[in-house]
Amino acid sequence: MSTLIMSQCWPxxxxxxxxxAVLISLADNANDEGVCWPSIATISMRTCLSERAVQNAIxxxxxxxxxxxxxxxxxSTVYKVTPAEYxxxxxxxxxxxxxxxxxxxxxxxxxxxxxxxxxxxxxxxEPSKEPQGNRKSAxxxxxxxxxxxxxxxxxxxxxxxxxxxxxxxxxxRKLDQIADQIIGHVLAMKKTQQWLDGFEPGPMTYINQSxxxxxxxxxxxxxxxxxxxxxxxxxxxxxNRNRISKQQxxxxxxDVIDC
Numbered sequence: 063m064s065t066l067i068m069s070q071c072w073p074x075x076x077x078x079x080x081x082x083a084v085l086i087s088l089a090d091n092a093n094d095e096g097v098c099w100p101s102i103a104t105i106s107m108r109t110c111l112s113e114r115a116v117q118n119a120i121x122x123x124x125x126x127x128x129x130x131x132x133x134x135x136x137x138s139t140v141y142k143v144t145p146a147e148y149x150x151x152x153x154x155x156x157x158x159x160x161x162x163x164x165x166x167x168x169x170x171x172x173x174x175x176x177x178x179x180x181x182x183x184x185x186x187x188e189p190s191k192e193p194q195g196n197r198k199s200a201x202x203x204x205x206x207x208x209x210x211x212x213x214x215x216x217x218x219x220x221x222x223x224x225x226x227x228x229x230x231x232x233x234x235r236k237l238d239q240i241a242d243q244i245i246g247h248v249l250a251m252k253k254t255q256q257w258l259d260g261f262e263p264g265p266m267t268y269i270n271q272s273x274x275x276x277x278x279x280x281x282x283x284x285x286x287x288x289x290x291x292x293x294x295x296x297x298x299x300x301x302n303r304n305r306i307s308k309q310q311x312x313x314x315x316x317d318v319i320d321c
Contacts, residue, residue, distance in 0.1 A: 064094045067143055074128070076150035083109040084119040085128065089143050096143040126150070208241035209233070213265070215248045217257060221264045228265045235269070247274035254279065 071089045074082075087108045091098035106113045120141075123129035128148040132140040209232045216222055237244060248268075251257050256279070263273060 064089070064092050064096070066094055067092050067096050067145065070145035071143065074145060074148055077122070080111060080115055081119045081122050083111065084116055085123060085143070088129065088141055092141075092143050097140060098143070099138045099140045101138055207233075208238050208245070212241065212245055212248065215245050216265050217252055217262050219260065219262065221262060223264065224266055228269060231266065231269050237269070244274045247278065250278045
């Protein structure tokens, strides 16, 4: 709030109560140069006026030189309060002293009528600097947190643990920007024989080592074992193999028939 701008706006005459309330609200938000950027909704809340009344008052203040407006694409409008350039309407002379209106007697409200102050929200001072949250793009809000999609796509095995720590690691590395690449890699790896056999890494290891950068390995032939993988012992196949070998006679036991 600028005390200099406020002191210059209070003595101004030749305007309605609505226009004066909007002017004082803008001056209360302005800096020493008279610059501020409150929204129409904020001015409406502070003055207890409708947004249409606030817009009409701003239009009147601009036409009489006391206010200038500068629109910004996708951001709040910037206002500049210039009390020195105020040109009051013709036929109306500003007075140096405001004469109070005659006291009016209003009827006593009904017992159940609400207090008039309850319909107006208390004034709130806006920050001198524009909040950083207004500058966030719609895309950032849309992709606020994609970790839950990654967690649901990951294989539901005993290795999928430490969800809270994984979420913190995900946010610290800002992986929302490449969430589509990571989730797509997880879905592709779930179809590989390595992950189907239960050799997938834990999600924390997957994130720390950036496994999505390794790509999807090519599947080997079904009759060819991977390097270092031992053949699984099948007891039924072992018994059948020994049974066949016992049924075949040895060469020494066969009678040689001379032709």
